[in-house]
Amino acid sequence: MNSIRLRPLSRLFLALFLTFAAVGQSSAQDVGAAPAVSKEGVTPGATAGATPATAAAPAAGGGDAAAIAAGDALFKGNCAQCHAVNDVVVGPALAGITKRRPMSWIIPWVKNSSKLVASGDEYAVKLFNQYQKQQMPSFQLSDQEITSIVAWVTSQEGQSAGAPGAATNIKPADGAETPGTGAAGAEDGKYMNVLLIVLVVVLIVLVVTLVIIANIMKDVLRGRKDLDGRDVEVVEQRFDLSKIYNSTAVRAIVGIVFVLAVLYESIQGAMGVGLTQGYQPTQPIAFSHKLHAGEHQINCAYCHTSVYKSKSANIPSANICMNCHSQIKTESPEIKKIYRAIERKQPIQWVRIHNLPDLAYFNHSQHTQVGGLECQTCHGPIQNMEVVYQYSPLTMGWCINCHRETPLNTKGNAYYDNLVKLHDTKNGAVPFTVSSNGGTECSKCHY
Numbered sequence: 061m062n063s064i065r066l067r068p069l070s071r072l073f074l075a076l077f078l079t080f081a082a083v084g085q086s087s088a089q090d091v092g093a094a095p096a097v098s099k100e101g102v103t104p105g106a107t108a109g110a111t112p113a114t115a116a117a118p119a120a121g122g123g124d125a126a127a128i129a130a131g132d133a134l135f136k137g138n139c140a141q142c143h144a145v146n147d148v149v150v151g152p153a154l155a156g157i158t159k160r161r162p163m164s165w166i167i168p169w170v171k172n173s174s175k176l177v178a179s180g181d182e183y184a185v186k187l188f189n190q191y192q193k194q195q196m197p198s199f200q201l202s203d204q205e206i207t208s209i210v211a212w213v214t215s216q217e218g219q220s221a222g223a224p225g226a227a228t229n230i231k232p233a234d235g236a237e238t239p240g241t242g243a244a245g246a247e248d249g250k251y252m253n254v255l256l257i258v259l260v261v262v263l264i265v266l267v268v269t270l271v272i273i274a275n276i277m278k279d280v281l282r283g284r285k286d287l288d289g290r291d292v293e294v295v296e297q298r299f300d301l302s303k304i305y306n307s308t309a310v311r312a313i314v315g316i317v318f319v320l321a322v323l324y325e326s327i328q329g330a331m332g333v334g335l336t337q338g339y340q341p342t343q344p345i346a347f348s349h350k351l352h353a354g355e356h357q358i359n360c361a362y363c364h365t366s367v368y369k370s371k372s373a374n375i376p377s378a379n380i381c382m383n384c385h386s387q388i389k390t391e392s393p394e395i396k397k398i399y400r401a402i403e404r405k406q407p408i409q410w411v412r413i414h415n416l417p418d419l420a421y422f423n424h425s426q427h428t429q430v431g432g433l434e435c436q437t438c439h440g441p442i443q444n445m446e447v448v449y450q451y452s453p454l455t456m457g458w459c460i461n462c463h464r465e466t467p468l469n470t471k472g473n474a475y476y477d478n479l480v481k482l483h484d485t486k487n488g489a490v491p492f493t494v495s496s497n498g499g500t501e502c503s504k505c506h507y
C-alpha cells in the first residue's frame with residue numbers, strides 16, 4: 061500500500077521539484093527570447109524611416125518563397141562581398157531599400173549604376189559622393205533576378221522588424237556604431253533582472269508555504285491514534301541529506317551530466333584552437349582608424365603603402381605619422397609617444413592582430429590589385445573601428461569558400477581570354493571562379 065501512496069515528505073519534494081521545473085522552463089524561454097530581442101537592437105536601419113513593419117511584406121513583391129530563395133543565392137553570389145542587409149560593408153546596408161527607392165530606380169541602378177550617376181540622378185549622385193565615389197560594378201541580371209534579390213533583402217529585414225520601437229529612425233549609413241543600440245540592450249537587461257528577482261521572491265514564498273503546510277499536516281497526523289508503525293515512521297521522518305547523496309540514481313545522473321559538460325567544453329575548445337576571430341588587443345598608442353580612415357578619409361594605402369604591390373601590407377613607420385603630426389595635435393600626450401619613439405630611434409611596438417600560420421601563403425597584391433577586392437571584404441568596417449579587431453575567421457574554410465564563390469576578375473586581362481572561352485564552351489552556366497582557375501589546389505596556399 062505504501063508503494064502507491066506517496067509519503068508526505070516525498071510529496072513535498074515532488075511538488076518543489078515540479079515548481080522549480082515549471083519556473084525554470086518559463087525563464088529558459090525568456091532567456092531564449094532575450095537575444096532575439098537584443099539582436100533587433102543591433103540591426104541599424106531595419107525599420108529605417110519609422111515605417112510600420114507591416115509595410116515590408118507587400119513591398120517585397122509578393123513575398124514568393126521561390127523568388128526569395130533565388131534572391132538569396134543571387135545576393136550571395138553577386139552582392140554579399142560589398143553589401144549586407146543591416147550593416148554598411150563597402151556599400152550601404154540594403155535594409156529598407158524599397159522604402160528609399162522604387163523598383164524603377166533600383167533595376168537600372170544595379171544594371172549600370174555609373175550610367176545613372178552620369179545621367180545626373182540626384183539621389184544617385186549624392187549616394188555616389190557619400191561613398192567616396194566608389195563605383196558599384198554593373199550586373200547583367202534580368203529585371204526578375206533583381207526583383208528577387210530585393211525580395212530576399214526585404215524578407216531578411218522583415219525578420220527583424222517586429223522590434224517594439226527598437227532601431228527606429230536610425231539612418232542606414234550609420235554603420236556598426238549606431239546610437240541607441242546600447243540603450244535597447246540595456247533596457248532588455250533591466251527587464252530580465254526585474255523578472256529574475258520576482259521569480260526568486262515567488263520561489264522563496266512557495267518554499268516557505270510548503271514547509272508550513274507540511275508541518276501542519278504532520279501535526280494533524282500525530283494527533284491521530286489509528287496510525288500503524290510504518291505511518292508513524294513516515295510522520296517522524298527527518299530530512300536526510302546523506303540518503304540523497306548515497307542514492308545510486310542521483311549519483312548516476314550527476315555523473316552523466318558532469319561527463320557531458322566536460323565533453324561539450326572540450327569539443328568547443330578543440331574547435332576553437334588557433335581561431336582568433338574578434339581578437340582586439342590594446343595598442344601602445346590610441347591610434348583610431350575611425351578618425352583617420354573614417355572621418356578624415358585618409359586612403360588605406362597612404363599608410364599601408366605596400367598593400368597593392370606586395371605580399372604583405374606594411375604597418376606605417378613613425379615617419380608617416382610625422383607627415384601630419386609634426387603639425388597636428390603636437391601637444392597631445394598620445395602624439396608625444398610618437399615623438400619619443402623617434403627620439404629613441406625605436407619603432408612603435410604595435411601589437412600584431414592578423415597572423416596566419418607559416419604553413420599558409422597569402423598575398424595581398426594578388427587579392428587587392430589583381431582580384432580587385434576591397435579591404436573591407438576581409439577586414440570588415442575598419443573605417444568605423446576605434447580599435448582594430450580581427451573581423452574574419454582566417455580559417456582555411458574561409459579562404460576556400462570565397463575562392464569557390466567569387467568570379468575571377470578577368471575583364472580587360474588578355475591573359476585569361478582563351479581560358480575563359482574554353483571554360484564557357486564546356487560549362488557556360490557555371491561562372492569562371494577563382495577555384496575554376498585552380499584556386500582551391502593545396503599547393504596554391506601551402507608551401
Ligand code: HEC
Binds near residue numbers: 187
Ligand atoms: C564591389 C562592391 C559592390 C557590389 C559587388 C555591389 N554593390 Fe551595390 N553599392 C556599392 C556601393 C559602393 C554603393 C554606394 C553608391 C556608390 O558609391 O556607387 C552601392 C549602392 C547600392 C544600392 C543603393 C543603396 C541605397 O541605400 O540607396 C543598391 C540598391 C545596391 N547597391 C544594390 C546592389 C545589388 C543588388 C548588388 C548585387 C547584384 C550590388 N549592389 C553589388 C558597392 C557594391
Ligand code: HEC
Binds near residue numbers: 353361363413415447
Ligand atoms: C594614418 C595611417 C593609417 C591609415 C590611413 C590606415 N591605417 Fe590601418 N593601421 C595603421 C596602424 C598604425 C596600424 C597598427 C595599429 C593598429 O592595429 O591600430 C594599423 C593596423 C591595421 C590593421 C591590422 C594589422 C594587424 O596587426 O593585423 C588592418 C587590417 C588595417 N590597419 C587596415 C586598414 C584599412 C583597411 C585602412 C583603410 C580603410 C587603413 N588600415 C587605414 C595605420 C593606418
Ligand code: HEC
Binds near residue numbers: 348378380381392393
Ligand atoms: C594625413 C594626416 C595624418 C597622418 C599621416 C596621421 N594622422 Fe593622426 N591625426 C590626423 C588628424 C587630422 C587628427 C585629428 C586631429 C584633431 O582631432 O584635431 C589625428 C589625430 C590623431 C590622434 C588623436 C590625438 C588626440 O589626442 O586627440 C592620434 C593618437 C593619432 N592621430 C595618431 C597617429 C599615428 C600613430 C599616426 C601614424 C601611424 C598618425 N596619427 C598619422 C592626421 C594624420
Ligand code: HEC
Binds near residue numbers: 417
Ligand atoms: C582576401 C582577403 C583580404 C583582403 C581583400 C585584404 N586583406 Fe589584409 N589581411 C588578410 C589576411 C589573411 C591577413 C593576414 C596575413 C598574414 O598573417 O600573413 C591580412 C593582414 C593585413 C595586415 C597586417 C600585416 C600583414 O600583411 O600581415 C594589414 C595592415 C592589412 N591586412 C591591411 C589591408 C588593407 C589596407 C587592405 C586593402 C587595401 C587589405 N588588407 C585587404 C586578408 C585580406
Ligand code: HEC
Binds near residue numbers: 455462
Ligand atoms: C573575399 C574573397 C577571398 C578570400 C576570403 C580569400 N581569397 Fe584568395 N583569392 C580571391 C580572388 C578573387 C582571387 C583571384 C585573384 C585573381 O587572380 O584575379 C584569389 C586568389 C588567390 C590565390 C592565387 C590563386 C591562383 O590561382 O593563382 C591564392 C594563393 C590565394 N588567393 C590565397 C588565399 C588565402 C590563403 C586566403 C585565406 C587566408 C584567401 N586567399 C582568402 C578571393 C579571396
Ligand code: HEC
Binds near residue numbers: 335454455500506
Ligand atoms: C585558399 C587557400 C588554401 C587552400 C587551397 C588549401 N589550404 Fe590548407 N590552409 C589554409 C590556411 C589559411 C590554413 C590555416 C588555417 C588556420 O590557421 O586555421 C590552412 C590549414 C591547413 C591545415 C591545418 C594545419 C594545422 O596546423 O592546423 C592542413 C592540414 C591543410 N591546410 C591542408 C590542406 C590540403 C590537403 C589542401 C588541398 C586539398 C589545402 N590545405 C588547401 C589555406 C588553404
